[in-house]
Amino acid sequence: MVQYLLMKIFRALVTVTLIVSAAFVVLRLSGDPAIIILGPEAPPEAFEAFRRNWGLDQPIWVQYFKYFVAVAQGDLGNSMRDGRSALVVVGERIPLTLAITLPALFIKLAIGLPAGVVAALYRNTWVDRLIMMLSVAGFTVPSFVLGLVLAMIFAVWLGWLPSGGSDTWAHAVLPTVTMGLVGAAVIARFTRSAMLEVLGQPYIRTASAKGLLWRNVVRSHALPNAAIPTLTIIGFLVGSLVAGAVVVESVFSWPGVGRLLVNAVANRDLAVVQVILLLVGLTMVGANLAVDILYGIVDPRLRIKRLQAGS
Amino acid sequence: MTIDTTPGLEPASPAHASGSVFTSKSRMGAFFEAWPPLVLIALFWIGLIAVVVIGAKWIAPYDFMALDLRARLIPPVFMGGSWVHPLGTDELGRDVLSRLIVSIRISMVIAFLSTLIAAIVGVSLGFLAAYFRGRVEQVILMLIDAQAAMPFMIIALAVLAFLGSSLFLFTILMGFYGWERIARISRGLAISANERGYATAVRDLGATPIRIYARHILPNIASTLIVSLTLNFPEVILLESGLSFLGLGVQPPMTSLGNMVGYGRDYIQSAPWIMLAPSAAIVVTTLSISILGDWMRDKFDPTLD
Numbered sequence: 001m002v003q004y005l006l007m008k009i010f011r012a013l014v015t016v017t018l019i020v021s022a023a024f025v026v027l028r029l030s031g032d033p034a035i036i037i038l039g040p041e042a043p044p045e046a047f048e049a050f051r052r053n054w055g056l057d058q059p060i061w062v063q064y065f066k067y068f069v070a071v072a073q074g075d076l077g078n079s080m081r082d083g084r085s086a087l088v089v090v091g092e093r094i095p096l097t098l099a100i101t102l103p104a105l106f107i108k109l110a111i112g113l114p115a116g117v118v119a120a121l122y123r124n125t126w127v128d129r130l131i132m133m134l135s136v137a138g139f140t141v142p143s144f145v146l147g148l149v150l151a152m153i154f155a156v157w158l159g160w161l162p163s164g165g166s167d168t169w170a171h172a173v174l175p176t177v178t179m180g181l182v183g184a185a186v187i188a189r190f191t192r193s194a195m196l197e198v199l200g201q202p203y204i205r206t207a208s209a210k211g212l213l214w215r216n217v218v219r220s221h222a223l224p225n226a227a228i229p230t231l232t233i234i235g236f237l238v239g240s241l242v243a244g245a246v247v248v249e250s251v252f253s254w255p256g257v258g259r260l261l262v263n264a265v266a267n268r269d270l271a272v273v274q275v276i277l278l279l280v281g282l283t284m285v286g287a288n289l290a291v292d293i294l295y296g297i298v299d300p301r302l303r304i305k306r307l308q309a310g311s
Numbered sequence: 312m313t314i315d316t317t318p319g320l321e322p323a324s325p326a327h328a329s330g331s332v333f334t335s336k337s338r339m340g341a342f343f344e345a346w347p348p349l350v351l352i353a354l355f356w357i358g359l360i361a362v363v364v365i366g367a368k369w370i371a372p373y374d375f376m377a378l379d380l381r382a383r384l385i386p387p388v389f390m391g392g393s394w395v396h397p398l399g400t401d402e403l404g405r406d407v408l409s410r411l412i413v414s415i416r417i418s419m420v421i422a423f424l425s426t427l428i429a430a431i432v433g434v435s436l437g438f439l440a441a442y443f444r445g446r447v448e449q450v451i452l453m454l455i456d457a458q459a460a461m462p463f464m465i466i467a468l469a470v471l472a473f474l475g476s477s478l479f480l481f482t483i484l485m486g487f488y489g490w491e492r493i494a495r496i497s498r499g500l501a502i503s504a505n506e507r508g509y510a511t512a513v514r515d516l517g518a519t520p521i522r523i524y525a526r527h528i529l530p531n532i533a534s535t536l537i538v539s540l541t542l543n544f545p546e547v548i549l550l551e552s553g554l555s556f557l558g559l560g561v562q563p564p565m566t567s568l569g570n571m572v573g574y575g576r577d578y579i580q581s582a583p584w585i586m587l588a589p590s591a592a593i594v595v596t597t598l599s600i601s602i603l604g605d606w607m608r609d610k611f612d613p614t615l616d
Contacts, residue, residue: 011456018457023469136605140597142549144556144569145590148576156580163579240462247464247553251576261465262557265472273472277465284460 004296012289019281023274024067071278077271086271090257090279094242096166097249097256100175101241107180108187108237113230115184116191120199120226121218131188138185147178147251164253175252179245187233194229198222228299231291239287243280350606353599360415360596367416371409372397376564379404384582399584401575410566411588415596417561418568421482422547428486429547430540433493438524440494441501451494458491464550471559481560485551489543496539500532507531534611541604545597552593568593 058066070076079086119131151174155163165171198204199222207217237244246258253259257276264272363370379400386392387399387407398407436455440448467484474480501524504510513527552569554560561567568589575586 014453015457015460018453019461022457022466136598136601140545140549140601141594142552142556142569142597144553144572145594148572148579148586148590152579152583239460243462243465246468247557250557261468262559265468265559268472270472273469277469280465281461284462288460 005293008289008292008296012285015285015288016281019285020068020071020278021064023277023281024064076275076278079269079272081267081269081272086275089272090260090275093255093257093260096254097242097245097258100172100248100254100256101179101245103172103176104179104183104245105237105241107176108183109234111180111184112187113191115188117195117223117226119188119192120195123196128192132192135185135188135192138182139189141182142247143178143182144247144251146182147174147248150174150178151252164251166254171252171254175245175248175254178251179248183237187230187237190233191226191230195222195226197229198226201225228295231294231298235287235291236284238290239284240280242283243276347606349602353602353606356595356599357603360419360599363412364416364419367412371406371412373406373409375405375409375413375566377405377409379406384578386582387584387588390584398588399582401582401585402578407585407588410571411568411592414566414568414571414589415592417565418548418551418555418593419596421478421485421551421561421567422544424482425485425488425547425551426540426544428483429488429490429493429543430536432487433490434497434529434536436490437494437497437499438501438528440498441505442520442524448498451498455491455494463488464553467550467554468559471554476559476562478561478565481554485547488547488550493536493539493543497532497536500535501528504528504531538604538608538611541600541607545600545604548593548597548600 074087076086078084079089082089115131115135119128119135122128151163154161154174161173162168162171163174204217204221207221208214212221243257243261245254245256246261248254249256249258250262257279260272261276263269264276380403382396382400382404383402385396385400385404388394388397390399392399396406396408398411400406401410436451440451467488470484471481474484505528509527509531510523513523518527548568551560552567552572555567555569556573558570558573561570563570571589572586572593575582575589578585
């Protein structure tokens, strides 16, 4: 178990290093920030001062090393537009994003899990077909289209809910529902195939052959085993809580991290983009690590198999 | 066991062909069994889109950038407009149908080229991992894991923050969507193909690795790869239209489906058709390709997820 854990943590660290390096490469090497921020007509002294301020005049490997040290210390620079610490600028948006992504996660699980299980249990009946049709629709309707259509119905025609902003809880309803519905489709589909996989296993046949009631077979043999692969997708969803709402936040003018990111990209505010990139990377890696550890606890088979696979 | 003698299962003899209803019915049944109606509709739509993409210039009734300030915000024909502008006009009097046609063309071309790039990158890395094994494979697997751990949208936004959005760079960026899945699949398939007799045979005949992989293994795993590329395609369309919707993808005066929805949303109250036409095009197209992809997967390779 210890070896399994260490291996997983090592992998997570490697991934974090890769993400940090990727952020460095993307944000530092692909253009000269001095020209982008100051414009090509700025006086040469201004360029000099800017480069000195941001450490852009040093050799690239020094910049890379310093960058790593700074990231490790949590020093991620100031927003190049409004001068405040980028970490603070991003940090103050996080609660607003969580205010819609957490309830959305709840909707996704509350609809997606049961729908997937039911579809698998009634495979190839009209129930399954209906659920899968809705699920495919959820996959193929982009969230901004669903969001705008919901806004058109509930805000423009019926006038029940506001179409944009964040003043009251009513403003959170449409973005939350939009994200919840799209995500539920993903979970339903994934749960269904996990469940079908389990239902085809010999131990399910054994359990029903020894005379267990079908609902008991499902409850104590099928569901726990199907829950294991489903953990992966839930881990991914938890990891994307912080920045999974880029499009939906923009549709409904919800001032969360996602909308901040879109504005920062449009304004080329590199420090803010970088903080969000690292934040997303860390939450994703953290969530994946948590899922891996949970796997190890829930399913002892994996501990052994993965070690033997030797990767 | 008794032999089943339902008419439909018997070989069609002249006697049956003349009068039996069952034979023809089962033939029609067999046809729809092989080609479900939904798949036929999807294929029809994809064909239509292909025609639009190829013939956009000749089909579009107007220049997609032509302004007509006297004909602003005219509703489409089924909402009280006229056939002069079948899908209405936008706030600058541009013909929505013409813009839609050009948008479909640009969005599809981007999605097609991107999927092609993802295929080349993914298959190359997958094959490299399968050929070298050991260290090289570990590094490639690590890259795959890192890519899979990050939502692609966030990476794309970070890259766009710096490079800005030229159509060329944007297409290449989209081309990196999904490479990790294709790399993973082609690595697995190549490793198992390597064990097969035909690979050993050509290797023993002295073929170079490039020849073995390109001429023998690739054709043998192509059907599975094509299925997974088909399933990748609609996702690229959604990603491209999402980014263009945010104003960070295809830039005006160029137009794309997401781009149209993006500015159409300002007129959601007064002129919803500007937004609805491209939305419908996105949904029906991605749905059709998904249906086709799922069907191909069930038919050719049920092991893929």
